[in-house]
Amino acid sequence: MAIFVHLTSAANAPRIRRSGIRAASHGQGNARGVYCFPVLPSYTLTHQWLRELARFGSRGGLVAVHVRLDDAQDVLVGRYSDRARGSQAEVSAAEAVRRIAALDDPRGWEVFVPRAIRPREVHRIRSAPQVAGWRYLPDAHGVRPCTCAGCRVRGGYGARRLAERLPHPLDGPPPPVAALLARVEAGNPGDPVALREALYWFGRRRRGPLDRLIRLAGHPDPRVREGLVWAVAHWSTPGVSELLDGLADDPDADVREAVAAVREPE
Structure with a gap:
């Protein structure tokens, strides 16, 4: 059995214990399912998406939901940027774990299960301190952030100060x-x-x-x-x-x- 971790709002934990994880996310080809990541020996890599997901807010913080999937379960695996290009690979759950574990740098990779997670597949739910992982994108630290309307998160931590310090050329009132x-x-x-x-x-x-x-x-x-x-x-x-x-x-x-x-x- 392949073990993965799914990060979600703590407010969802009671419903997940009762009825599993809903197929609420949209993946490659607009398929509905659940995003997760293999449990690796490194806690930081396993929970690398914590800080990025925490940027968008959650009720009561985030929790880590460990799920067990059959090795033969079909999933999609690839970097998050591959999703838009439709180039994430369709493989078995066991193969997805093998591919990610063999990478020198698996940051930014994800696994998409194209269905809901059943209650009996939920192994455990535990708290997940939001101190691990990257924000915006891997290796973003030290890179000048983009403050255009499509990249900045309104109301995010430090968003106003960032916009004042690095105004975008397309900010401001539009031309007549x-x-x-x-x-x-x-x-x-x-x-x-x-x-x-x-x-x-x-x-x-x-x-x-x-x-x-x-x-x-x-x-x-x-x-x-x-x-x-x-x-x-x-x-x-x-x-x-x-x-x-x-x-x-x-x-x-x-x-x-x-x-x-x-x-x-x-």
Whole structure:
């Protein structure tokens, strides 16, 4: 039997003892299941995800749930960055333990069980002091943190001081719509870099001048067309759905994937 550890909020412990671990997380290919990590001789490596998960808050702290899985249980194994690329490997639980244990540096690796964990597979639940592990990403210590809206955690420890010390160039109020439209309409087809920057700012609005941007759906640079998808995806302006319908058949795969991504149900 392969033994793994699953880290979760202490508030979930009574329910886990009673009915197991729900398949609430989303993994590669949007599968539902449970994330865990093999129990290794090193406590620090086994519980490496503690500090990163603690950044997002938990009721009563985190606990470590040890689970026993059949060696033949199918799981996905790989680095967390492999998940988005769809390159995590499907192997048995025993093979996942072997692969991770053989690594020189298993930080950032994870195992995904594509189903719920049954109550009889829960071996024990114990407290887990949140002092082990890395934050943000392995080897992040000493690396200048990114303070863009996508990377920073609002309300996180030291977030305000960090934003004041390292302001991001895209922070602050957006440029006026007239200035953004001037960038969009400067030249034909226009500078792709300037157009993508303007589309970034348009994407932070709830509505916009769709009739002035729609010509970018035919721009020769696919990165501009992809930027258009992300910019208008959540606008309430009439005509967005029809624009996305047209871009769904774009000859570039990245543009088509962007349309599919913004249309996925949340």
